[in-house]
Amino acid sequence: MxxxxxxxxxxxxxLTSEWxxxxxxxxxxxxxxxxxxxxxxxxxFDSHNAPAIAPGVLWMALVFAGLVAFGRAFAAEREQASLxxxxxxxxxxxxxFAGKALAAGLMLVICEAVLxxxxxxxxxxxxxxxxISAVLLATVGMAVLGCLFAAMVARVRxxxxxxxxxxxxLWIPFIVVGGQAVQxxxxxxxxxxxxxxxxxxxxxxxxxxxxxxxxxxxLDD
Amino acid sequence: MTSGITRYEKAAVAAVAVMLVAGxxxxxxxxxxxxxxxxxxxxxxxxxxxxxxxxxxxxxLLGSIVYLWKENLAADRLARAAALVGLVFTTVxxxxxxxxxxxxxxxxxTWDARLTSTLVLWIIYAGYLMVRRLADPGRQAARFAAxxxxxxxxxxxxxxxxxxxxxxxxxxxxxxxxxxxxxxxVSFLVTMACTLFLAxxxxxxxxxxxxxxxxxxxxxxxxxxxxxxxxxxxx
Numbered sequence: 001m002x003x004x005x006x007x008x009x010x011x012x013x014x015l016t017s018e019w020x021x022x023x024x025x026x027x028x029x030x031x032x033x034x035x036x037x038x039x040x041x042x043x044x045f046d047s048h049n050a051p052a053i054a055p056g057v058l059w060m061a062l063v064f065a066g067l068v069a070f071g072r073a074f075a076a077e078r079e080q081a082s083l084x085x086x087x088x089x090x091x092x093x094x095x096x097f098a099g100k101a102l103a104a105g106l107m108l109v110i111c112e113a114v115l116x117x118x119x120x121x122x123x124x125x126x127x128x129x130x131x132i133s134a135v136l137l138a139t140v141g142m143a144v145l146g147c148l149f150a151a152m153v154a155r156v157r158x159x160x161x162x163x164x165x166x167x168x169x170l171w172i173p174f175i176v177v178g179g180q181a182v183q184x185x186x187x188x189x190x191x192x193x194x195x196x197x198x199x200x201x202x203x204x205x206x207x208x209x210x211x212x213x214x215x216x217x218x219l220d221d
Numbered sequence: 222m223t224s225g226i227t228r229y230e231k232a233a234v235a236a237v238a239v240m241l242v243a244g245x246x247x248x249x250x251x252x253x254x255x256x257x258x259x260x261x262x263x264x265x266x267x268x269x270x271x272x273x274x275x276x277x278x279x280x281x282l283l284g285s286i287v288y289l290w291k292e293n294l295a296a297d298r299l300a301r302a303a304a305l306v307g308l309v310f311t312t313v314x315x316x317x318x319x320x321x322x323x324x325x326x327x328x329x330x331t332w333d334a335r336l337t338s339t340l341v342l343w344i345i346y347a348g349y350l351m352v353r354r355l356a357d358p359g360r361q362a363a364r365f366a367a368x369x370x371x372x373x374x375x376x377x378x379x380x381x382x383x384x385x386x387x388x389x390x391x392x393x394x395x396x397x398x399x400x401x402x403x404x405x406x407v408s409f410l411v412t413m414a415c416t417l418f419l420a421x422x423x424x425x426x427x428x429x430x431x432x433x434x435x436x437x438x439x440x441x442x443x444x445x446x447x448x449x450x451x452x453x454x455x456x
Contacts, residue, residue, distance in 0.1 A: 152365050152368065166369065169341050217364045218365065
């Protein structure tokens with residue numbers, strides 16, 4: 001109970017500070033739309049190949065937006081050295097970590113709320129419940145892993161360099177399974193989304209448990 | 222030390238000798254594959270080095286867990302040593318596989334589940350070594366690397382079972398399915414034993430290097446800081 005209220009308090013703090021500065025979310029929204037523009041030139045879109053390419057573009061844009069979002073998750077804490085202050089409180093590191101991951105994940109969800117309609121609008125990719133649920137389920141796992149490594153690289157030299165190197169390999173399971181789910185949902189075949197959804201839930205549980213166990217070693221100095 | 226030859230040098234010589242024996246089995250004892258021809262001989266070293274890499278990464282996992290649990294420096298050094306050796310064996314596996322794939326599949330690389338997951342494995346442990354270099358040496362680097370060592374190991378079973386879980390071009394397990402003739406099986410088991418010995422020797426040598434590096438780091442005492450007023454003749 002206490003852990004949950006601490007996590008919610010940390011998440012609220014991050015979201016409030018984002019609401020006051022309005023730095024990250026508008027930049028992310030712009031970033032994903034730009035990614036779609038670049039993809040248009042890179043792939044030479046037309047109405048024939050759009051359904052086949054759209055899922056790939058979705059995951060590419062999401063992964064790189066995620067890297068930007070999680071790279072910023074600990075930036076303010078580092079500049080103000082406020083993470084140390086939070087760790088001095090009796091709050092459990094895992095609870096603080098959960099709050100940070102929750103806030104960063106929510107910001108990525110807001111960015112998805114721009115990306116998915118934009119994808120539907122520009123590339124004619126049909127949005128269905130299966131697509132949205134696959135993206136949201138993948139976001140859970142991507143948020144906890146991204147936040148864990150963001151916390152780690154925040155204290156390391158060359159952090160911008162290291163975050164993608166560490167995070168991307170471990171995001172691959174989500175991209176593989178989520179990519180399959182979105183591909184079959186967008187092509188309308190429908191088969192396999194149920195299995196992919198349950199696999200995504202399994203992956204989420206695995207990584208939420210692992211990261212909450214590891215959070216203590218990464219945050220605590 | 223007084224004899225001039227350390228036990229590490231003896232072990233290294235033994236490892237080289239043992240690998241030459243394995244080479245003898247591969248090239249002179251094992252029969253040529255009827256379908257694939259001489260290129261099939263890559264199989265012995267390819268699979269053996271993959272197994273050696275699994276073993277090294279298991280050592281990284283073990284060392285990482287023990288380090289986080291007990292803050293045991295020896296466990297951290299073991300993880301450090303095994304990660305590097307495991308990365309070398311993963312490289313050998315990938316390169317050997319590509320050389321085999323060119324004549325058999327017609328291409329060095331296909332985005333097959335096993336090939337892709339092995340490449341991801343390589344990238345994960347390369348990242349592990351990067352963190353070791355970039356984090357502040359000591360406790361922080363060891364802790365961060367240990368977390369990656371534990372998370373990264375998730376990919377090892379993925380690589381191993383990829384041929385069963387997905388439809389792949391990669392040949393399935395032939396050894397445990399009794400699909401090999403006796404001479405091939407013997408050659409494979411000999412090569413595997415020799416490769417595992419080589420891996421163990423490399424980890425032991427690397428472990429020794431890590432010990433010496435740590436000792437050297439401890440010995441370099443920072444130069445005493447002397448206040449200018451004291452240094453420049455007080456009074």
